[in-house]
Amino acid sequence: MSYQWNWGVFLQPSASGDDTYLGWMLAGFKMTIALSLTAWVLALLLGALIGVLRTVPNKALAGFATGYVELFRNVPLLVQLFIWYFVLPELLPASIGDAYKQSNPMLQQFLASMVCLALFTSARVAEQVRSGINSLPKGQKNAGLALGFTLPQTYRFVMLPMAFRLVVPPLTSEFLNIFKNSAVCSTIGLMELAAQGRQLVDYTAQPYESFIAVTLSYIAINVVVMTLMHKFERRIAVPGYIGGK
């Protein structure tokens, strides 16, 4: 193999002239972080709601939540992304759809990616929340009801405060996954980390430097998230449970 290593490539001015290739990578890194974090917040809110609904006695609500989870878990992420990006704007009423399609293409890519990652992840978060609620001793719910709380009050004051603390450790791995899954969004042209890496290869023909930089960036994200979540897990662990004091 006669590969010409050239790590200086990152400091060269990029093809667009106003930036270096390192600047491209940083822009991609920021995009990955911004996309993953916004999608994660949405996924947590939606996932908590759907997860709670899966455990309620009301058949219609629980059925809806089950359908939601099965739908988003049984279609590949890439297919979901393409449906959000290519299909949904077509199905909107013509006036709204046309206005959307004329908006900034980067905004369209970001919105489709964010909604897609958020809903995909929310189904997984919902499963963790559900198993957290189901892992509580039955007596807690009965005790709440016996004290005269209504069912929503029992959830609000008795079950959820416990359940949310119990699901933090399993949610850490979903949090790590959302950063990794965001790489799929490069397929619709969103210029996140993986996409910037491929663009750099197209412009400089230095694939190894580019891929190594991208790979190390993902590893760095992984390490930082794991360290922070580990600290958080220890603070929030319930005494007497696994991981608690």
Place this chain on the structure above:
Amino acid sequence: MYEFDWSSIPGALPFLWDGMKISLVITAQAVLVGIVWGTALAMMRLSSVKALSWFAAGYVNLFRAVPLVMVLLWFFLIVPRFVETLLDFPPGTDLRLSSAMMGFALFEAAYYSEIIRAGIQSVPKGQVAAASALGMTYAQGMRLVVLPQAFRNMVPLLLTQAIILFQDTSLVYVSALADFFGAAYKVGDRDGRLVEMLLFAGAVYFVICFSASQLVKRLQKKYHPA
């Protein structure tokens, strides 16, 4: 309002089926290689030889920290160069399928090894002690006592991972390889019927994965009646 036109699907079915075969082949070989190599990694991870356990931990953590898309891009980059140089293939041979298969197998092995490690650890310690008390070597105890019990417990998890893997094969799209999703996308793009083809592809994946996961649930109940 959008007017649906599903007429390009029937004619495209043979092409889509060819794509589905590629998806299934990648899945099947990645499951097989992944379980075999994953078992080896799990045993290394649990081994008392430090070097082996560090190697396995490093391998698993590396693959689990990197997005699958990135792993596939690496393999599409490296494998063809490697094969052309070492095996003297003419440059430009289409190695995308072999690259994808190798990438998936090595990537999935990291995930399988974690499932298998948990499975091995779930077998009570007394079983290992009993095996050595009967005069079995460590390898015999593993093969005849621990692994059969571990695998029986792991079957549902291994199958669930296979379903996830089947969904992930759609990511070979990054190399323009015509798996089922790639085929559906190409047909939709050609006929200007992307909306219908993407919805159709989604529906097919849903039916396959949903049915498979229901089967796994039933199997789980049969093995472990709660």
